[in-house]
Amino acid sequence: MSNYNFSKNFHWGVSTSAFQIEGAYDKEGKGPSIWDEFTQKNKTILNNHHAKVACDFYHKYEEDISLMKDLGIPNFRFSISWSRIFPDGYGRVNQKGVDFYDRIIDQCIEKGIEPWVTLYHWDLPQKIELRGGWTNRRIVDWFYDFAAFCASHFGDRVKRWMVLNEPMVFTGAGYFLGIHAPGRRGLKNFIPAVHHAVLCQAEGGRIIKELQPDSKVGTTFSCSLIEPFRYENKKDERAAKRVDALTNRLFIEPALGLGYPIGDLPFLKRIEKYIRHGDETRMQFDFDFIGIQNYTRELIKYSAFTPYLKAKLIESRKRNVPVTDMGWEVYPKSLAEMAKKFSAYEKVKEVIITENGAAFSDEVKNGNIYDKSRVDYITQNLKYLKQVNACTNKIGGYFVWSLLDNFEWAEGYRPRFGLVHVDFKTLERTPKLSALWYKKTIEIHSESSKSGKILENNPILSIQK
Numbered sequence: 001m002s003n004y005n006f007s008k009n010f011h012w013g014v015s016t017s018a019f020q021i022e023g024a025y026d027k028e029g030k031g032p033s034i035w036d037e038f039t040q041k042n043k044t045i046l047n048n049h050h051a052k053v054a055c056d057f058y059h060k061y062e063e064d065i066s067l068m069k070d071l072g073i074p075n076f077r078f079s080i081s082w083s084r085i086f087p088d089g090y091g092r093v094n095q096k097g098v099d100f101y102d103r104i105i106d107q108c109i110e111k112g113i114e115p116w117v118t119l120y121h122w123d124l125p126q127k128i129e130l131r132g133g134w135t136n137r138r139i140v141d142w143f144y145d146f147a148a149f150c151a152s153h154f155g156d157r158v159k160r161w162m163v164l165n166e167p168m169v170f171t172g173a174g175y176f177l178g179i180h181a182p183g184r185r186g187l188k189n190f191i192p193a194v195h196h197a198v199l200c201q202a203e204g205g206r207i208i209k210e211l212q213p214d215s216k217v218g219t220t221f222s223c224s225l226i227e228p229f230r231y232e233n234k235k236d237e238r239a240a241k242r243v244d245a246l247t248n249r250l251f252i253e254p255a256l257g258l259g260y261p262i263g264d265l266p267f268l269k270r271i272e273k274y275i276r277h278g279d280e281t282r283m284q285f286d287f288d289f290i291g292i293q294n295y296t297r298e299l300i301k302y303s304a305f306t307p308y309l310k311a312k313l314i315e316s317r318k319r320n321v322p323v324t325d326m327g328w329e330v331y332p333k334s335l336a337e338m339a340k341k342f343s344a345y346e347k348v349k350e351v352i353i354t355e356n357g358a359a360f361s362d363e364v365k366n367g368n369i370y371d372k373s374r375v376d377y378i379t380q381n382l383k384y385l386k387q388v389n390a391c392t393n394k395i396g397g398y399f400v401w402s403l404l405d406n407f408e409w410a411e412g413y414r415p416r417f418g419l420v421h422v423d424f425k426t427l428e429r430t431p432k433l434s435a436l437w438y439k440k441t442i443e444i445h446s447e448s449s450k451s452g453k454i455l456e457n458n459p460i461l462s463i464q465k
């Protein structure tokens with residue numbers, strides 16, 4: 001192991017999202033979200049799974065927060081369900097929903113766990129979707145009100161905010177490919193959705209900071225190391241550049257004042273139609289930190305058959321490389337490369353890994369789950385990340401996706417990402433080996449950053465099956 005280490009203020013944590021864990025989809029005044037609707041009506045979700053109960057975090061949050069405390073996890077990232085607070089998307093407030101998040105935040109603080117709140121993790125109120133969802137520019141006002149409400153109500157206790165979760169994924173999968181809620185397709189939906197999400201990202205950040213000047217405000221981006229399939233092949237290289245602009249640059253660059261990457265992504269020129277006077281300034285916000293979420297890399301080949309992008313992804317499963325249960329290549333240098341790429345923007349002050357982790361089919365044997373593959377995955381990712389941090393000094397934290405096995409969108413409950421196993425019949429939680437290993441890793445880290453000594457060996461790894 002290298003001699004590099006993270007700073008003593010490094011934030012170790014776990015990430016979750018409301019729709020994927022809460023359940024209680026219609027309890028105590030919650031309004032429906034696009035994911036409630038999509039899972040009910042759409043037949044493309046694996047095994048027709050839905051999240052009516054999910055991990056039942058709505059009722060089991062005390063147990064889960066205690067579990068985090070026992071596991072020594074100092075930071076908990078979760079999201080607020082917009083339609084639990086505003087059942088119609090705007091206007092009337094559902095006090096019971098507000099009370100629920102008050103309880104979570106208070107419990108966290110009582111147990112010494114810092115709450116990190118994401119405002120939007122894909123579960124748009126269905127009432128807003130009925131009015132055009134992300135394609136309707138009025139969403140900027142509705143989102144602003146939601147952000148303002150959350151910042152003024154929870155902001156006395158929540159000091160860490162993330163405005164949006166992975167805008168590229170919810171606009172791309174939800175409004176272009178139609179494989180995520182609300183299941184819309186085509187550029188005519190995607191392009192306006194992108195522009196409105198970019199505006200919300202900045203306006204949301206601005207209002208939180210205005211109402212809570214001592215808070216730290218960030219937003220999160222999905223990202224992947226994009227490489228040409230055939231090196232030295234000009235067509236593949238150019239295709240990879242286009243995919244990189246779409247995957248990694250589309251949402252951060254307008255926020256940093258660099259505009260949309262139209263030069264490298266010509267079809268994006270259509271976005272100009274939606275840009276109004278003053279938008280270039282409104283799109284910008286000086287985030288305190290940028291959250292990046294990475295799982296793998298992608299190899300890209302030129303393809304004349306793919307509309308707009310003229311590029312296609314080479315599936316990892318066909319390349320005979322190690323993959324996770326998502327079919328994603330295990331390629332730990334990808335996270336480090338992305339951390340480097342995002343740190344390289346001059347205006348980015350701090351990069352926090354707000355998600356990283358892996359799905360493997362973990363089996364319970366004699367009450368234990370020996371998920372060595374997950375431990376290896378995280379260990380390798382952290383190893384390269386430390387090396388990048390030694391050069392950039394901008395990496396401020398690492399959050400594992402996820403605390404619990406949960407509802408993995410179009411893939412239902414099949415992929416298991418948790419440090420803690422969930423039996424979806426009984427809802428029983430069982431910490432996996434990786435949870436114990438993570439606890440020890442955090443302990444070792446804080447000890448070594450205090451003493452200045454490098455203590456890299458995690459004894460948990462010597463536990464035998």
Ligand code: NOJ
Binds near residue numbers: 417
């Ligand atoms: C990104 C998303 O934010 C999260 O909701 C999802 O479950 C994980 N990645 C894994 O796919």
